[in-house]
Amino acid sequence: MKRHVLASLCLLVCGASRSLWGQAATATITGTVTDSTGAVVAGADISAKNTGTGITRSTQSDNQGRYSLADLAIGAYDVQAGKTGFRTLIKKDITLTVGAAPVADFQLQVGQTSETVNVEANVSQVELRPRRFLRWSGKARCANSL
Numbered sequence: 001m002k003r004h005v006l007a008s009l010c011l012l013v014c015g016a017s018r019s020l021w022g023q024a025a026t027a028t029i030t031g032t033v034t035d036s037t038g039a040v041v042a043g044a045d046i047s048a049k050n051t052g053t054g055i056t057r058s059t060q061s062d063n064q065g066r067y068s069l070a071d072l073a074i075g076a077y078d079v080q081a082g083k084t085g086f087r088t089l090i091k092k093d094i095t096l097t098v099g100a101a102p103v104a105d106f107q108l109q110v111g112q113t114s115e116t117v118n119v120e121a122n123v124s125q126v127e128l129r130p131r132r133f134l135r136w137s138g139k140a141r142c143a144n145s146l
Contacts, residue, residue: 024071025073025074026098027096028069028071029048029068029072029096029101029104030066030068030069031066031103031105032061032064032065032067032106033061033065033066033067033105033107033108036107036110038107041061041065041086041108042061042062042063043061043083044060044061044065044082044083044086044108045060045080045081045082046058046059046060046061046069046079046106048072048080048094049079050076051076053073053075055073057072073096074096074097075095076094076096077093078091078093079094082108083108085110086108086111087108087110087111089108091104
């Protein structure tokens with residue numbers, strides 16, 4: 001009886017926490033925003049639009065001109081950067097894969113925000129570390145842990 005209760009409890013815990021063991025299908029786009037002289041542009045508006053779903057995520061560059069858009073679903077994105085007094089710049093077709101960390105830097109040109117410059121995706125793909133995908137059965141794992 002005691003072993004049966006312990007096994008049931010183990011199955012319940014492993015089944016409930018199975019999502020914690022899974023690999024999330026997300027990626028991160030990072031970069032730096034500068035002007036034509038190379039000076040950083042703080043407070044630039046950055047947005048990434050998933051071209052497959054139409055979902056857009058936004059952020060602003062920090063005091064060093066850096067930005068990060070984390071936990072983006074895998075897929076193709078158009079990333080846009082702009083700020084008052086500068087032309088809006090769009091980098092198209094940035095493809096995200098699981099665990100990818102592409103770097104999309106922007107160099108904004110002085111101009112009206114109504115002026116938009118489209119750029120073919122020119123990003124650096126950076127893999128932070130190799131990813132391993134493990135498949136396991138919660139039941140088998142629990143049975144081995146008794």
